[in-house]
Amino acid sequence: SQFATVFKTITADNGTEFAELSQLERYGIMVYFAHPYSSYERTQNERHNRIFRKYVPKGKSIENYSAEQILWFAEDTNSLPRKSLGYDTPDDLFEAYLDTVYAA
Structure with missing residues (x-):
């Protein structure tokens, strides 16, 4: 999809507001979640x-x-x-x- 061409990866923290992000993987977008209290990531x-x-x-x-x-x-x-x-x-x-x- 064009969306996956533009957005190859998304990195988020583990907040509940990002719970649905992993659904984007079906479009070929890699979703990563940083570890809690690891802002250096x-x-x-x-x-x-x-x-x-x-x-x-x-x-x-x-x-x-x-x-x-x-x-x-x-x-x-x-x-x-x-x-x-x-x-x-x-x-x-x-x-x-x-x-x-x-x-x-």
């Missing part, structure tokens, strides 16, 4: 969480924000250049990748 995710906390401070419920605000936070976060990405932005790299997927 998801270092990039933890870094993105720290960036996101600029908008939603730790301890504050995400439910206090509208869907539009959350989308704006994500858009703003994904438009920040990352050293780990050679100073490209996640948005730019994802768009470039999608261009190659859909051109094939």
Whole structure:
């Protein structure tokens, strides 16, 4: 499926909100669950969480924000250049990748 071409793997923690993720394996997507209290297994995710906390401070419920605000936070976060990405932005790299997927 095209979905599996775009998303090859998904790594999540063991929260109940991710319980259904393993169903994506039927589409050819590998799903991995990090061990409890092992944030080092998801270092990039933890870094993105720290960036996101600029908008939603730790301890504050995400439910206090509208869907539009959350989308704006994500858009703003994904438009920040990352050293780990050679100073490209996640948005730019994802768009470039999608261009190659859909051109094939």
